Amino acid sequence: MELEKSLNEYLEKIEKYLKPMIVSERVDIVKEIKSEMLELQNNGISTEQIIDRLGNPKELAKAYLGEAIAKNSGFNWRRLSAVIAFYSLAGIGGMFVLPITSICGIAFMVSGVLCPIAGIIKLVAHLMGYEIAEIGISIGTFSANEIAFLPISILIGAIIFVIGWLLWKLTIVIIKSMSQGKKKLDQ
């Protein structure tokens, strides 16, 4: 059984939008949609009606991505790419709110980790007899010496990291609400 050209194009689009998913999962999703297409075609449903029934390929792909992102709340690179792919499909809200929360979240987490590392570098350098003026803290007239700087940098790093983590969580919550919103079920 062969699919109509426009149905194959539909599947190619789904495949493209689902790039951030692992290959086996993506292949399985496309195969399942194809199976339904063939079934409908076999029942004498026209190509236009099939496409109409499945809806915009973007929306269908977004539903899969949304469910995959909402599934677990940990952070990893595959998930990040899924988040990016999702908000590229998610329209205006996704174009402004989500990039800000997700990018700030990641930037804060990275800065949070870098901060105590800087503290350690400064202390080690001091112990070895070097002074690194570029790394340090000064608030008004107060500036911490090399020894005091380490715990301060760890504390600040931890605070920044937590803010980043919360922003990341917020990103996930927004995506969840977008993908499980009532709009989808109302259609």
Next chain:
Amino acid sequence: MNIDDWKSQIKRGTLEFCILLMIKQQPSYGYEIISTLEKYPILAAKENTIYPLLRRLMKDDYVSSSWQESAEGLPPRKYYSITDKGIEYISAMSDEWDNLLNAIKEIKGA
């Protein structure tokens, strides 16, 4: 009066329960599940709701899936069947569902 809003909330909460009940009755494939749901306006949902939901139920180990060849001229189908964990989940949901119905009945008054 906007009953549609309320209906979609009910649907969101019960779709998972109904799909699992269907799969428990007999292993089913996606299009079959969607067609059965179409018979009931309160439950009718599109592919972009059902397929991701099935995928999540699979990741949570409530259902398992396997591809099976169909009769000649028909495409292979992905059948979903219930797992032991899924049966436990259904039974817990059934209890809560009964609780809900009883509560409504009592509140309404005999």
